[in-house]
Amino acid sequence: AFFWLVSLLLASLIWFISVHLSDQENARLQFSLLVFGAAVSVLLQELFRFAYFKLLKKADEGLAMISEDGRSPISLKQMAYVSGLSFGLISGVFSVINILADSMGPGIVGIHGDSPYYFITSAFLTMALVFLHTFWGVIFFDACEKRRYWCLGLVVASHLVTSGLTFLNPWYEASLVPIYIITICMGAWAFFTAGGSFRNVLKCLSCKRQEDSRVMMYSALRVPFED
Amino acid sequence: MITFTNNSDSEEEPCNERTSLMSAESPPVPSYQDGLQASEAGEAQTHRKRRTGSSRSPNNAANGSTSGLSVPVRESAVENEEEELTLKYGAKHVIMLFVPVTLCMIVVVATIKSVRFYTEKNGQLIYTPFSEDTPSVGQRLLNSVLNTIVMISVIVVMTVFLVLLYKYRCYKFIHGWLILSSLMLLFLFTYIYLGEVLKTYNVAMDYPTLVLIIWNFGAVGMICIHWKGPLQLQQAYLIMISALMALVFIKYLPEWSAWVILGAISIYDLMAVLCPKGPLRMLVETAQERNEPIFPALIYSSAMMWTVGMAKPDTAARGPSQQMWDTAEDGRVNHRSPSHSNSEILETRSPGATHPVTSLEELEEEERGVKLGLGDFIFYSVLVGKAAATASGDWNTTLACFVAILIGLCLTLLLLAVFKKALPALPISITFGLVFYFSTDNLVRPFMDTLASHQLYI
Numbered sequence: 001a002f003f004w005l006v007s008l009l010l011a012s013l014i015w016f017i018s019v020h021l022s023d024q025e026n027a028r029l030q031f032s033l034l035v036f037g038a039a040v041s042v043l044l045q046e047l048f049r050f051a052y053f054k055l056l057k058k059a060d061e062g063l064a065m066i067s068e069d070g071r072s073p074i075s076l077k078q079m080a081y082v083s084g085l086s087f088g089l090i091s092g093v094f095s096v097i098n099i100l101a102d103s104m105g106p107g108i109v110g111i112h113g114d115s116p117y118y119f120i121t122s123a124f125l126t127m128a129l130v131f132l133h134t135f136w137g138v139i140f141f142d143a144c145e146k147r148r149y150w151c152l153g154l155v156v157a158s159h160l161v162t163s164g165l166t167f168l169n170p171w172y173e174a175s176l177v178p179i180y181i182i183t184i185c186m187g188a189w190a191f192f193t194a195g196g197s198f199r200n201v202l203k204c205l206s207c208k209r210q211e212d213s214r215v216m217m218y219s220a221l222r223v224p225f226e227d
Numbered sequence: 228m229i230t231f232t233n234n235s236d237s238e239e240e241p242c243n244e245r246t247s248l249m250s251a252e253s254p255p256v257p258s259y260q261d262g263l264q265a266s267e268a269g270e271a272q273t274h275r276k277r278r279t280g281s282s283r284s285p286n287n288a289a290n291g292s293t294s295g296l297s298v299p300v301r302e303s304a305v306e307n308e309e310e311e312l313t314l315k316y317g318a319k320h321v322i323m324l325f326v327p328v329t330l331c332m333i334v335v336v337a338t339i340k341s342v343r344f345y346t347e348k349n350g351q352l353i354y355t356p357f358s359e360d361t362p363s364v365g366q367r368l369l370n371s372v373l374n375t376i377v378m379i380s381v382i383v384v385m386t387v388f389l390v391l392l393y394k395y396r397c398y399k400f401i402h403g404w405l406i407l408s409s410l411m412l413l414f415l416f417t418y419i420y421l422g423e424v425l426k427t428y429n430v431a432m433d434y435p436t437l438v439l440i441i442w443n444f445g446a447v448g449m450i451c452i453h454w455k456g457p458l459q460l461q462q463a464y465l466i467m468i469s470a471l472m473a474l475v476f477i478k479y480l481p482e483w484s485a486w487v488i489l490g491a492i493s494i495y496d497l498m499a500v501l502c503p504k505g506p507l508r509m510l511v512e513t514a515q516e517r518n519e520p521i522f523p524a525l526i527y528s529s530a531m532m533w534t535v536g537m538a539k540p541d542t543a544a545r546g547p548s549q550q551m552w553d554t555a556e557d558g559r560v561n562h563r564s565p566s567h568s569n570s571e572i573l574e575t576r577s578p579g580a581t582h583p584v585t586s587l588e589e590l591e592e593e594e595r596g597v598k599l600g601l602g603d604f605i606f607y608s609v610l611v612g613k614a615a616a617t618a619s620g621d622w623n624t625t626l627a628c629f630v631a632i633l634i635g636l637c638l639t640l641l642l643l644a645v646f647k648k649a650l651p652a653l654p655i656s657i658t659f660g661l662v663f664y665f666s667t668d669n670l671v672r673p674f675m676d677t678l679a680s681h682q683l684y685i
Contacts, residue, residue, distance in 0.1 A: 002634040005627055009666050011685075012674035019673075034677055041685040090630070094675060095684055097622040122682065129684055162684070169682040 001090035007048040008094070011041035035167065042163050045087070046156045049137065052083055053144050076145060077138070077194055084137015088130035096126040115170035124176060125166065128183045132162060135183070135190035142193045158182055320597040321640050323529040325633060327466050331604050332632075334470040335477070335612040336625060344423040345478045346616045352479045354378045359481040371483035375491045378484075382495075383506075390506040394513055405524050409452055409468065413445040416471045452524045465527045469601050473608035477616060485613055486661065492606060493657035500651040511649075527604065530596025597640070603652040607632050610660045618668045623675060627667040631659035 015037030022029055056079045063072035099122050110116035136155050143151030162182055168175040339345055351358065355378060357370035392401050418441050425432055448468075451461045480488065499505040611628050618624035635656025643650050678685060 001630050005630055005663065008671055008674075008685075009663075012670040013666075015674050016670045031681075034681070034683070037674060038678065038683055038685045045685070090626075091685075093626060094623055095679070097626065098675070099679065101622055118682065125682075125684055166682065166684040 001086045003048040003052045004045060004087045004090045007044040008041060011037060011044045014040050038163055038167075039160065042159050043156070045091075046140075046159060049083070049087065049140055050144065053141055056083065056141075076141060080138045080141030081134065081194075083141065084134040085130075087137060088133030091133055092126045092130040095129065096122060115172070117170075117172065121169070121172055121176060125179065128176075128179050129162075131183050132159075132179075132186055135186035138190040139186070139193050158186065320529070320644075321637055324597055324599055324636060324640065327462060327527060327529070328599075328604060328607055328633070328636060329629075331466045331470050331473070331608050332611045332629060334466070335473050335608040336615045338420075338424075338470070338474060339477065339612050339615045342423050342427045344426070345474050345612075347478075348481075350479070351481060354381050355480060355484050357484075359483060367483060371481070371487045374481070374484040375487040378488055379491050379495055382492075386506045390510045390513075393510055401522065405522055406449070406453060409449060409524055410445070412468045412471055413448040413464075414441060416468075416475065417441060417444060420471060420474070458528075458530075462527065462529070465601060466604070469527075469604035470608060472601075473605045473612055476605065476609045477612045480609075482617065485609065489606060489610055489657055490661060493651075493654040496651040496653040500649070525601050526598045527601060528596055528598045599652060603656075606653060607636075607656060607660070610657060610664070614660075614664050614668075618664070619672065623672060624664060624667045627663045627671070628660045631663040632656045635659040 015033065018033050018036065019030065022033060024030070056076070060072045060074070060076060060079070063074070067073060099119065103119050109118050115121070136159065139151060140155050143149070143155065162179055165175045165179050355374040357373045357377075359367050359370055359374075361367050361370060389401065418437075421437070421441070447456075447460070448464045450456055451464050452468075476485070499507055502508075610632065611625060614628040615621075615625040633656075635658070636652065639650055639652050639655050
């Protein structure tokens with residue numbers, strides 16, 4: 001979360017500077033600066049995700065060195081999940097908390113001609129974003145680990161595409177639907193990256209208890225009690 | 228030394244701050260170490276306190292009595308274990324501190340957002356005599372700097388006073404002082420707080436009920452904090468009084484002064500810890516030499532040890548919350564001058580398992596715990612509360628400050644695990660918090676607002 005915040009800070013700094021250096025009256029210019037700012041923010045987020053990956057890798061090695069059996073107590077996959085989740089949470093919270101706070105106050109949605117579905121679509125978009133960040137985190141870390149750079153590129157590209165799709169708001173059919181399709185695809189990809197498979201799912205659903213392959217010896221001999 | 232102004236009761240900030248961490252409650256070493264320690268005298272103890280599980284070789288020699296390693300020979304063998312345990316428990320400590328800090332902040336933010344009393348300006352404390360109502364920016368800045376200087380000097384003077392009292396063994400005075408200040412917090416401030424909350428929600432309450440509630444709350448609080456009580460209840464009370472104190476600060480410190488004071492206090496904290504002649508350090512060393520616990524009422528402790536079971540003469544001598552202070556107390560304890568109760572002490576005593584004579588019947592709960600001064604709680608909450616009160620970006624700024632403070636706390640605890648001596652908890656967190664507050668309020672807020680108005684997501 002902290003890393004995401006720092007990336008957001010830098011992106012806003014860039015945007016702020018660009019806005020102040022430019023003509024404030026020109027609406028088109030301002031809008032394109034906004035687009036630019038959003039794109040920069042996306043790239044910075046991914047960059048910081050990478051930085052976080054590096055940090056965690058170092059920590060992982062440190063933990064592994066110290067622990068008894070040479071493995072760190074947290075696997076890289078868990079770290080990927082947690083990192084993605086926290087990026088998603090902080091991103092979602094930042095996007096939606098002010099909207100939520102405003103939604104409690106007196107007001108009418110869309111009175112100036114905007115869409116009346118603002119709140120509900122914001123909620124859905126935020127949910128999609130949180131999921132997406134989680135999935136991206138898993139895929140990203142795995143790609144970095146296995147050095148599959150095309151995966152990395154795909155993650156960054158899909159983030160950019162998602163952010164770009166939100167520019168189509170309030171044409172919600174064009175933005176919400178594709179975003180959810182992307183979310184589901186990313187979800188499936190992350191699932192398979194994390195080691196899931198159809199078999200796992202079936203096993204989980206069937207609730208069969210795994211047979212213990214260990215053999216237990218029962219012995220009638222017991223340590224004699226002290227007399 | 229309690230002074231009242233307008234309608235504020237500022238009183239005890241000095242008291243509270245002072246609390247800092249004097250945690251030199253050295254555990255009764257000789258009893259614990261079963262006699263092997265007996266030969267080791269004062270300085271060995273101070274060295275010992277230093278590293279419970281240090282992996283640093285130079286210390287091992289002096290480290291003979293570290294928690295559990297009574298036999299120097301075994302040190303190298305368990306050195307690694309100690310370090311690993313330290314790191315493992317380090318993470319636990321972080322979590323153990325996150326929860327109370329978060330709770331305190333939540334209480335403060337919730338109150339600020341709902342009860343308008345705490346954001347109305349109704350006068351200033353006597354400790355910040357200069358008003359900020361001046362028209363020019365320069366004058367306002369000057370006034371806030373002067374306010375800060377006054378406040379910090381009050382804190383320093385009170386700290387030195389407390390240290391002198393402690394050095395000359397005026398225990399009764401100190402205890403009376405502490406009891407008086409917690410009395411005031413628990414009764415008066417709670418009464419005001421309750422009154423304001425009831426006013427906000429338009430709930431009527433008759434005086435007899437009020438008296439009953441306040442009396443019970445206060446009496447149980449006094450007992451829990453100053454004497455004995457269930458650990459969680461004590462923690463809850465400490466969190467509540469920190470929150471109350473923070474609310475008082477938020478209400479009565481003028482805007483710019485509050486920010487400058489926060490910055491100055493973290494610098495002061497840093498200096499007080501790193502400089503060898505700090506009053507707080509002297510206090511802790513004195514307490515260590517005398518093998519006494521420091522004031523129990525002003526430190527938040529996250530764990531307590533109980534020894535239950537077979538009464539062994541040495542283990543039975545262990546008192547409950549004394550054990551925590553084991554580590555970190557060595558010479559360089561930082562306990563920042565009592566004014567800010569922010570020192571932390573990382574208590575990492577190795578478990579009894581390495582102790583050669585651990586009785587099997589002995590039930591030991593988690594010995595490890597971390598202590599954080601209440602001043603830390605207060606100033607963290609002041610920062611977040613001020614962010615909630617004054618930031619126009621509302622929740623984003625508050626959240627950013629919250630995350631920044633927690634990360635600062637995390638880093639501080641990491642450093643604590645690395646250096647194994649008490650460290651000031653304020654500087655890193657407050658720096659992050661201030662940076663994030665100002666940058667989020669001025670840079671991120673317009674960006675996010677513009678994005679949200681177009682319903683763009685990044």
